[in-house]
Amino acid sequence: MTFTETFTMQTLAPFNFDLSAQIFTSGEPQIRTYLNGEFHQVLELNSNLVLIRMTSSGTVAQPELTVEVKSNKPVTSRDKLRAMEIISYIFNLDFDLCSFYKEVKNDHVMHQITQQLYGLKNPTTPTVFESLVDSIVEQQISIKVAHTIEQRIAKKFGHPLTIDGSNYFAYPTPQNIADANISQIQQVGLSMRKAEYIHGAAQLIVDGKLNLEHLKNNETPEQIIAELDAIKGIGVWTAELTMLRGMQKLDALPADDFGIRRVISTYYCGGKPIKTAEAREIAKAWGKWKGLAAHYLIIAESKGIKV
Secondary structure, three states: OOEEEEEEEEOOOOOOHHHHHHHHOOOOOOOEEEEOOEEEEEEEEOOEEEEEEEEEOOOOOOOEEEEEEEEOOOOOHHHHHHHHHHHHHHOOOOOOHHHHHHHOOOOHHHHHHHHHOOOOOOOOOOOHHHHHHHHHHOOOOOHHHHHHHHHHHHHHHOOEEEEOOEEEEOOOOHHHHHOOOHHHHHOOOOOHHHHHHHHHHHHHHHOOOOOHHHHOOOOOHHHHHHHHHOOOOOOHHHHHHHHHHHOOOOOOOOOOOHHHHHHHHHHHOOOOOOOHHHHHHHHHHHHHHHHHHHHHHHHHHHOOOOO
């Protein structure tokens, strides 16, 4: 038997749901994807696995989301509140984009891009652990291969959910990964070293020696980087990527990332290769929104936006 709860959510304008969810269009349907105006993902709410489906029922200026929650157990009011919290976190619904737009209005390139991508918010992983694992997976391999491996991790180690005859998977918890052995983790296509890094981080969390969610409360990026850098297999690049994609630290700029340097060069340096220091220098104009600005550049490039 399937239990269903439907509700609406208002969010801080401006917010372009379609534009913000575009990043999920290549996602695995059994895990998380955005197709034909609908975003869906399996979430764990207070130990209850649910499938959420979201569509936009508002406008960029007056945004509203319609959310459907399906589960094999009754969806409680507590589950509904938790779903709203996670959805808000995933899509940064409470973030005021106007602060960012005001900061970059004197940067001609970024101002033009923000006007063409008005309402774009950068998605965040529901947990910091997911972002950390993804960042480790993506070390020194193509993003296409990395995404394939990330999907395999979810299918192999995540809790399954069957709704209306279709199978879905939640993202694995640290306990799921800690319970596996290195060989099993390797089977998804990872090197032994990366499998060890991911298993080691999961074990630290399970043992109570690492609290990734608590790290979000640290005030400075330097504090977070220092703590993450102390974990085997995590360097500055991995830490900055984790901060940006899993902690909503929009000032984090993984400038060592080739893709980020490429888009910065495309829009600011005529496409010539640039070094990390040059990328960081250019990013100073974006104030405390460096990571968010980089996301805008990535989306702009993917859409062929010219300035």
